[in-house]
Amino acid sequence: MDIFIQQLVNGLVLGSIYALVALGYTMVYGILELINFAHGEVTMIGAMIALAVIGALLGAYPQAPALLVLLAGVLAAIPACMALGYVIERVAYRPLRRAPRLAPLITAIGVSIVLQNAAMLIWGRSYISFPPILPHGSHTVLGAVVTDLQIVIVALSILIMFGLTLLVERTRLGRAMRATAQSREMAELMGVNVNTVISITFIIGSALAAIAGVMVSAYYGLAHYYMGFMLGLKAFSAAVLGGIGNLAGAMLGGLLLGVIEALGAGYIGDLTGGFLGSNYQDVFAFLALILVLVFRPTGLLGERVAQRA
């Protein structure tokens, strides 16, 4: 029982990070029907920039308050990623708006390779460890250990998801985003500058990616130029699992994927009589994805594609 609750906690933490990244995929897909495969790399860049700023600050002011340094890192990563997301859309996707769908997809993979290599050139090939400035308290709840960092990650994710939902459901901009997602032409006819809405969508998604990037590197204590690949793939799977294009779906898919993965990792040894270890945890995430795609191709909360006026 202890291990179950412990893995549930771990899964929720991981899942809320997946959810933040998945939101970026799903928002862009909702509006452009484009899978922005470079989104995982934006997460990585966010982590790298935050770590670079944190490292530099700690080098210059070793006695600086940890929270302040951490905040400075995050606040540097967010606008940098927002700018990156904007530029990616402008340079790599907008010129291909009217091209066949395969073209921007290939470009997305290209952008992702460019970003990985740029990060490798700037920050090197080795793992960068997260300086010990994170909250390190922990509590025991129902026999499971819950760290302060885990609480911060989950609380912040929930707050962000709540804010994003309010933005999309309750504001003029959100309404324009939803209208654009349904019909770009009709949105234009209403006076919506669709290009601006698309840019804003990329910018918001990238801000979430930056935060998620810092979270994941803080959680594992590491960052690496290749870290965006698997994270991006998982988050994309989460978006598909929940029903791509659907915000609530991305949140649900992310959490679910995290929990499935953590439980899988916790029990895989028992299940296979010790034959497979927890390093096979990725199997469960993708197995879940395949099952959903087979039995419910639109994802858990995906709309049936029919009713479009």
Add this chain to the structure above:
Amino acid sequence: MSLLEVKDLKVAYGGIRAVRGIDLAIDEGELVCLIGANGAGKSSVLKGLMGLVHHGGEVRFAGARLNGLPTHAIAAKGMALVPEGRGIFARLSVAENLDMGAYTRRDAGQVRLDLNRVYDLFPRLAERRAQLAGTLSGGEQQMLALGRAIMAKPRLMLLDEPSMGLAPLVVRKIYRTIVDIASEGATILLVEQNANLALQVSRRGYVMESGSVALTGASQVLAADPMVKAAYLGE
């Protein structure tokens, strides 16, 4: 000077010339119809005016050239299109669709009054304001599309086939509303295949035939024209 002045408008799709150079002029407060058979190029004219399709010739609206402006900028200048097939946002609520109509407006107080006006015109929309627009019937969707255009408070309203696919009773309701808002001073360009209906409510008309204006004049005169009678009024 007319509110809308169109000179030698041309629209082509690939090699197919849908509109072959037409002139139009609409004065403030007029209800003008554009009739013609299926495929005569009527919808392409409207799409050209809104900048939805690449076009040649010159479009002047309220004195300013519209050529080359993006659609959203043209809409912001006060031109609203109710497209063929209505183009409502199926997954937005009725109220949100109406809000989208007023997207470019900044006069919140007046917008609220206009919203009440739309709900007065179409009580069905008021009843269903929280419902997703995709769940409305065809007639209700047409009401919503028209209401949404009213919410834009446009200087010129372009209506593309508002009677299409609707039951006679609904058509009558829609047309009564069109006449009402026209009598309150709205400027409307009405595109219809149902020439009879369009000529009854409009003051002037243009008859399009394979991409060109074949005939123009007062609607009463057009309705009495032997060629129009034979070709479009089924007499």
